[in-house]
Amino acid sequence: MPYPTTAALAFRNVTRNARRSAIALIAVGFGIVAMLLAAGFIDDILHGMREETIETHLGHVQITRPHYLEAGLAAPFDYLLPDNWPERQLLEKTNRVVVVSPRLTFNGLISLGDTTVSFLADGVEPDKEKNLAKQLKIVAGQNLSETEPKTVILGQGLATSLGAKLGDKVVLVANTQKGGVNAVEVTVRGTFSTVTKAYDDVALRLPLKTAQQLLRVQGTHRWVVLLDRTESTAAVVAALRQQFDSKKFDIVPWSQLADFYNKTVTLFSRQVTVMKLIIAAIIVLSISNTMMMSVMERTGDVGTAMALGNSRRDMLSLFLSEGLMLGIAGALLGVILGWAFAAVISFIGIPMPPPPGATEGFTAKIRLTPGLTSQALVLAILTTLIASVYPAWKASRMIIVDALRHNR
Amino acid sequence: MATRAPVVQVEHICKDYKLGEETVHALKDISFNIDDGVFLAIAGPSGSGKSTMLNMIGCIDTPTSGKIVVDGTDVSGKTPDELADLRSRTISFVFQTFNLFPVLSAEENVEYPMLRRTDISKSERKERVSFFLNTVGLAKYAGHRPNQLSGGQRQRVAIARALATRPRIVLADEPTANLDYKTGESILSMMKAINRAFETTFVFSTHDQRVMGMADRLVRIEDGELTTLGVRAGNVWKYVKEKDVPIPTSDAEMQQLLKEDPELRRMIMEDPELRRALLDDQSVAGVAGKGGR
Numbered sequence: 001m002p003y004p005t006t007a008a009l010a011f012r013n014v015t016r017n018a019r020r021s022a023i024a025l026i027a028v029g030f031g032i033v034a035m036l037l038a039a040g041f042i043d044d045i046l047h048g049m050r051e052e053t054i055e056t057h058l059g060h061v062q063i064t065r066p067h068y069l070e071a072g073l074a075a076p077f078d079y080l081l082p083d084n085w086p087e088r089q090l091l092e093k094t095n096r097v098v099v100v101s102p103r104l105t106f107n108g109l110i111s112l113g114d115t116t117v118s119f120l121a122d123g124v125e126p127d128k129e130k131n132l133a134k135q136l137k138i139v140a141g142q143n144l145s146e147t148e149p150k151t152v153i154l155g156q157g158l159a160t161s162l163g164a165k166l167g168d169k170v171v172l173v174a175n176t177q178k179g180g181v182n183a184v185e186v187t188v189r190g191t192f193s194t195v196t197k198a199y200d201d202v203a204l205r206l207p208l209k210t211a212q213q214l215l216r217v218q219g220t221h222r223w224v225v226l227l228d229r230t231e232s233t234a235a236v237v238a239a240l241r242q243q244f245d246s247k248k249f250d251i252v253p254w255s256q257l258a259d260f261y262n263k264t265v266t267l268f269s270r271q272v273t274v275m276k277l278i279i280a281a282i283i284v285l286s287i288s289n290t291m292m293m294s295v296m297e298r299t300g301d302v303g304t305a306m307a308l309g310n311s312r313r314d315m316l317s318l319f320l321s322e323g324l325m326l327g328i329a330g331a332l333l334g335v336i337l338g339w340a341f342a343a344v345i346s347f348i349g350i351p352m353p354p355p356p357g358a359t360e361g362f363t364a365k366i367r368l369t370p371g372l373t374s375q376a377l378v379l380a381i382l383t384t385l386i387a388s389v390y391p392a393w394k395a396s397r398m399i400i401v402d403a404l405r406h407n408r
Numbered sequence: 409m410a411t412r413a414p415v416v417q418v419e420h421i422c423k424d425y426k427l428g429e430e431t432v433h434a435l436k437d438i439s440f441n442i443d444d445g446v447f448l449a450i451a452g453p454s455g456s457g458k459s460t461m462l463n464m465i466g467c468i469d470t471p472t473s474g475k476i477v478v479d480g481t482d483v484s485g486k487t488p489d490e491l492a493d494l495r496s497r498t499i500s501f502v503f504q505t506f507n508l509f510p511v512l513s514a515e516e517n518v519e520y521p522m523l524r525r526t527d528i529s530k531s532e533r534k535e536r537v538s539f540f541l542n543t544v545g546l547a548k549y550a551g552h553r554p555n556q557l558s559g560g561q562r563q564r565v566a567i568a569r570a571l572a573t574r575p576r577i578v579l580a581d582e583p584t585a586n587l588d589y590k591t592g593e594s595i596l597s598m599m600k601a602i603n604r605a606f607e608t609t610f611v612f613s614t615h616d617q618r619v620m621g622m623a624d625r626l627v628r629i630e631d632g633e634l635t636t637l638g639v640r641a642g643n644v645w646k647y648v649k650e651k652d653v654p655i656p657t658s659d660a661e662m663q664q665l666l667k668e669d670p671e672l673r674r675m676i677m678e679d680p681e682l683r684r685a686l687l688d689d690q691s692v693a694g695v696a697g698k699g700g701r
């Protein structure tokens with residue numbers, strides 16, 4: 001039988017058997033809604049975490065001297081990026097780059113009264129960092145300011161262990177490039193927190209100029225680059241690797257630095273994959289059951305159709321087409337309902353407790369991306385089709401005379 | 409007409425069914441021919457093997473041994489696909505339970521068997537649908553679904569469907585068993601009229617005396633054995649074979665038999681006469697005017 005005819009017949013069977021088709025559609029649609037909501041929920045959490053990691057801390061791309069990230073903290077003076085290198089200008093003019101913020105990273109000791117603890121400091125340009133570290137939360141006081149060079153902001157944990165309050169004068173001590181020790185007195189202007197509590201326990205930030213004076217150096221360790229969108233990262237990294245000499249620079253995308261985020265993604269992705277498999281199994285089981293019932297109910301019809309000259313292949317492709325149509329319709333239904341539910345749930349918001357290592361809770365939404373949506377469509381259509389294979393094969397293998405007797 | 413080869417030749421057919429340890433011999437060495445254009449009834453008591461015989465002729469079941477030639481083609485050893493194609497071109501069925509597709513309207517049901525025939529154009533298909541729905545008197549019901557039709561109407565649709573492919577032979581397994589007396593009779597008269605008009609070969613299985621009354625050929629099976637072959641001229645049945653006489657087991661034997669019985673030969677060779685003798689049925693006359701295949 002020509003295929004368009006088979007498809008037309010399958011369409012009639014599906015649409016004119018409203019009750020049976022509705023059962024199948026509900027099964028597929030329900031599975032797809034469940035998958036979209038669960039995956040979209042986790043995706044929203046991961047997406048929020050990703051953007052927060054980038055915007056509080058990492059930026060999208062970091063440019064350093066080669067191997068700085070592996071070995072730099074132990075020998076900070078061996079990996080300096082001079083301010084006057086022309087690549088700096090080039091970088092700022094690169095497409096999609098919003099901000100380039102230089103950072104000088106070092107450790108030392110911080111004292112307040114009798115208390116002295118070690119710290120990990122970032123010397124930053126306050127103006128640029130305001131753009132870059134949008135999500136750095138100032139818990140108390142104010143962020144750094146260009147006009148107040150002799151100030152510092154402390155990570156919340158560090159401020160606590162030091163017993164520092166706003167306005168306190170603290171002394172920072174660090175090694176200089178030439179091997180000496182230098183100190184500077186700065187005022188506590190504020191305290192901050194990030195997603196990573198361990199970092200907040202030791203971190204402080206101060207204006208880049210003050211940091212350079214303390215270490216008696218020119219230059220910085222990294223140029224932290226913020227892009228217009230996270231999705232542009234790969235393209236920009238590729239472009240920069242073309243332009244910049246790899247003997248002079250390491251060009252590192254955020255994804256290589258976001259260790260905690262990456263591990264979280266791996267963990268959750270496994271869970272989501274398991275969930276998708278479970279949903280796929282549920283769809284396959286319930287659809288193959290529905291299809292099998294449909295084939296059994298229509299045994300007499302199959303016998304008649306074959307007696308009237310239809311081949312086994314005609315029967316096979318008829319039932320497969322019906323499965324495919326149910327799959328497509330169920331997928332569309334599921335996606336439409338999924339989007340609708342997602343919109344409602346996102347509007348209301350899901351209150352979430354603080355994630356591990358963080359201090360504050362947040363409101364999660366359901367994040368449905370085109371990628372996830374097309375995955376759901378493919379999953380629904382594929383599983384329904386797979387579920388139809390055995391029933392369709394059964395139908396095509398029926399013994400005609402036995403099938404005809406079924407009508408009696 | 410009379411010189412044409414038989415539509416179906418049944419030669420030494422046996423059919424066994426295995427039921428656990430036991431073997432049921434449903435058909436035992438049956439041979440006969442079905443001539444072109446006949447109205448043939450297969451009669452016999454319940455369980456005698458009528459349906460089994462029809463299924464073999466219709467190529468939806470295969471004999472345990474023996475040979476069936478349909479429209480010049482020996483069907484033994486054909487693949488299911490080849491048999492499907494043969495059915496699609498030369499054989500049609502009318503079922504006791506009508507077997508219309510419930511999701512299709514009357515006209516869609518009639519169109520159905522033509523759908524796989526790429527040699528029939530769409531316009532030709534539509535023409536045939538309306539012609540045959542008209543022939544069975546259901547033009548007004550074209551858009552109705554089977555569950556909106558009475559049993560008799562359904563069987564008429566089934567007959568239109570069977571005729572639409574212009575088959576060489578229509579097989580009907582107890583087509584009137586699910587109908588009341590009057591409706592059954594009108595369905596039969598209609599089939600008879602169509603048989604006259606289009607010279608389509610009809611083969612029935614039945615235990616209904618009326619069906620046998622309309623037939624011009626009779627094959628009687630009892631307990632899987634062919635007991636009687638009958639040919640009718642006018643209102644007189646000439647029995648070719650009866651239980652106590654050996655049954656011809658080959659074409660050659662049949663030919664021999666015909667040679668020995670000149671009256672029988674005349675009846676068979678001059679089929680048109682035989683038919684004209686039967687043309688007194690009024691319901692036949694109306695349709696007969698509409699032309700043949």
Ligand SMILES: Nc1ncnc2c1ncn2[C@@H]1O[C@H](COP(=O)(O)OP(=O)(O)OP(=O)(O)O)[C@@H](O)[C@H]1O
Nearest residue numbers: 425426427432434453454455456457458459460461
């Ligand atoms: N699939 C089968 N398996 C086993 N035995 C079968 C099968 N089909 C038919 N038979 C047997 O073959 C014999 C002939 O059956 P068949 O259906 O041809 O009879 P019939 O003449 O059509 O009877 P009825 O008039 O009741 O329809 C019966 O004894 C029946 O039990």
Ligand SMILES: [Mg+2]
Nearest residue numbers: 458459460581
């Ligand atoms: Mg029977």
